[in-house]
Amino acid sequence: MTDLINVDPAELEKFSNLAHHWWDMDSEFKPLHMINPLRLAWIDEHASLQGKDVLDVGCGGGILADSMARKGANVMGVDLAAKSLRVAQLHALETGTPNIQYREVPVEELAVERPASFDVVTCMEMLEHVPDPASVVRACATLVKPGGWVFFSTINRNIKSYGLAIVAAEYVLNMLPKGTHEFGKFIRPSEMAAFCRQAGLAVTHFKGMQHNPLTGRYWLNEDCSVNYMLATRRPLL
Structure with a gap:
């Protein structure tokens, strides 16, 4: 490891303690399993994952990374939670997931090691857990090839995201462990767009993600007031 580590030790410990639950569909990670088909389809719609070299930053137990590999991508997942990575590796071995590998390495360090190496880079549900999200965005921009996604x-x-993502999800509905999120680390879309522009990425699409707690249904639409995704591209040289 280098001095480039951008991590909150408390966040790392939080997810390490939950590592054994990553692939339990009825655990704290159920929401990630429920939204994964939506985000996978959205990524594949734009980037056509088949045959692409893909990096999943903050991969955790490998939920998205594993599904992208099964879509035909050659995937590397990186994280700093060693226990989560071991769970991801074990799951890949047990289920025979092809073309996937995992590394415990800071994304900033990997950017120095392997600039412009990947056709697609994903960083999902991670930026609100690090001290310096702009640093992660810059590293992702460095790692993707010109023209890549x-x-x-x-x-x-x-106020709405505080009420739904923290009060409702963590304290009322118990969908997530209490303390999963810190409101001050949430990121407005305008701030995300600025991080991307400063890193040399062109923002092409925003997409909101919605949830009905009564029916358990998740869907995508244009409402980015709580959970949202964005697609960006590194311009061709």
């Missing part, structure tokens, strides 16, 4: 997802910062 970079996808992010995070949570908007406003």
Whole structure:
């Protein structure tokens, strides 16, 4: 490891303690399993994953990385939570997931090691958990090839997102462990767009993600007031 590590030790410990639950569909990670088909389809719609070299930043237990590999991509997942990575590796071995590997390495360090190496970079549900999200965005922009795609997802910062993503999800509905999110780390779409522009990425699409707690249904639309994704591209040289 280098001095480029951009991580909150408390966040790392939080997800390490939950590592054994990553592939339990009825655990704290159920929402990630439920939204994964939506985000996978959205990414594939834009970037056509088949045969592409893909990096998943903040991969955790490998939910998205594994599904992208099964779409035909050659995937590397990176994270700093060693326990989560071991769970991801074990799942890939047990289920025979092709063309996937995992590394414990800071994304900023990997950007120095392998600039312009990937056709697609994904960084989902991670930026609201690090001290310096702009640093992660810059690293992702460095890692993608010219003309390649970079996808992010995070949570908007406003009264509505506080009520739904923290109060409702963590304290009323118990969908997530208490303390999963810190409101001050949520990121407005305008801030995300600025991070991307400063990193040399062109923002092409925003997409909101919605949830009905009564029916358990998740869907995508244009409402980015709480959870949202954005697609960006690194311009051709």
